[in-house]
Structure formats: C-alpha cells, structure tokens
Amino acid sequence: MILNEYEKIMATSKVYDTLPIIYPALGMNGEAGEVAEKVKKCIRDNNGIFGGQIKKDILRELADVLWYVWATADDMGFTLEDVMKIGIEKVQERQKTNTVHGSGDNREKINNYPEMYMRDNWYGD
Ligand SMILES: [Mg+2]
Numbered sequence: 001m002i003l004n005e006y007e008k009i010m011a012t013s014k015v016y017d018t019l020p021i022i023y024p025a026l027g028m029n030g031e032a033g034e035v036a037e038k039v040k041k042c043i044r045d046n047n048g049i050f051g052g053q054i055k056k057d058i059l060r061e062l063a064d065v066l067w068y069v070w071a072t073a074d075d076m077g078f079t080l081e082d083v084m085k086i087g088i089e090k091v092q093e094r095q096k097t098n099t100v101h102g103s104g105d106n107r108e109k110i111n112n113y114p115e116m117y118m119r120d121n122w123y124g125d
Contacts (some may be wrong), residue, residue, distance in 0.1 A: 031067075
C-alpha cells in the first residue's frame with residue numbers, strides 16, 4: 001500500500017527527460033556518498049555518537065537514495081516491490097548456501113559450481 005502511494009507521488013517528481021537509467025543510477029551513487037559523508041562527519045565531529053539530529057539527517061539522505069533506486073527501477077519498467085522481491089530471493093539463497101559473508105554479485109551460486117570458482121583453477125594449475 002505505502003509502496004504504491006510512494007511510487008505515485010514520486011512519479012510526479014521526475015525532472016530529467018534525458019538519459020533514463022543512467023541519470024538516476026549516477027544520482028543514486030551521489031546520494032549514497034552523502035550518506036557516507038554524514039556518517040564520516042559524525043565520526044570526526046561527534047565521536048561516532050549518532051545523536052537524534054544526525055540520525056534524522058542520515059534518514060533524509062537515505063530517502064534521497066531511495067528516490068534514485070525507485071527512479072532507476074522505474075526507468076527499466078520495474079517497481080520497488082520487484083526490487084524488494086529480488087533482494088529477498090538473494091538473501092534467502094545466500095542463507096541457504098551459507099554465502100551471506102563474502103563478496104560477488106552472484107555468490108549464492110558459488111556452492112553450485114565449486115570448480116568454476118576455485119582460485120587454483122583460474123591459472124590452470
Ligand atoms: Mg541528498
């Protein structure tokens with residue numbers, strides 16, 4: 001319910017008319033940087049203590065990140081619900097394959113193809 005309302009309201013706020021997908025993907029990275037900047041400044045200026053106003057400021061930046069996530073997905077014909085469903089699938093698969101830790105876009109499949117991902121095999125040794 002809230003997702004539909006959010007998407008309806010946000011659809012009225014798209015101001016770019018060129019570079020769909022690219023424009024919001026770049027903006028998303030910029031806003032994620034603003035989140036990181038606020039966290040950094042909290043460490044530098046507030047001994048890493050996340051007080052009420054700092055949390056509110058970070059929350060506002062997270063809302064900006066979310067706008068760009070929505071816009072990027074929307075430009076590709078997806079909804080936030082689609083994004084969330086994929087997120088759930090990825091986490092559940094990683095939990096099932098015990099690959100929550102580590103890195104890589106598709107690491108949940110690592111245990112299904114062990115030879116392919118074995119470092120020794122990369123160099124033919
Ligand atoms: Mg911002």
